[in-house]
Amino acid sequence: MADRQNTGHVRAQANRLLAERMIEGETVGRRVGEGERPARSVTVNLAESPLGWLLARGLIGERQFEAGERIRSDWERANLAPSITMRWDAAPRSGVRRGSDDHLEPGERQMAARKRFDSAMAALGRDLNDIAWRVICSGEAMPVAEKALGWPVRSGRLVLRLALDRLADFYRLPG
Secondary structure (H helix, E strand, O other): OHHHHOOOOEEEEOOEEEEEEEOOOOOOOOEOOOOOOOOOEEEEEHHHOHHHHHHHOOOOOHHHHHHHHHHHHHHHHOOOOOOOOOOOOOOOOOOOOOOOOOOOOHHHHHHHHHHHHHHHHHHHOOOOHHHHHHHHHOOOOHHHHHHHHOOOOOHHHHHHHHHHHHHHHHOOOOO
């Protein structure tokens, strides 16, 4: 598996799955491709999230992982997670345009992300959205989510895979 991930932009080191992610523009969080060097990027440890852990062990596919990352991104952009610290967001730069949603004010972008998140959760249905929210958005480990839902051990993995497939269809991911 380490051979597959030694592509330069994704590499495994000391039980960590590292990847380059963009941190500016509409494509925030998008993978950095081979030979591509964005203006601003950050190396993230994908193994920190339950989805990254499942991907690193081959328990979910790339398409499922991407679907989970999209809904998590919408969750974070909509500021639905509880905030316990002061916000230190930089003031918007005047005259700088990037991405297709630059015509939107920050509040409108937040509302658009909230609408996408709500639509994605509705597409999952009430049977799948609970496990998806617990594992993807709140970052609960699979055993913790299974126990909270009263499910047998390792059953959550199958249900989460179904939810991720439905999310991938919702976000129209190829594959």
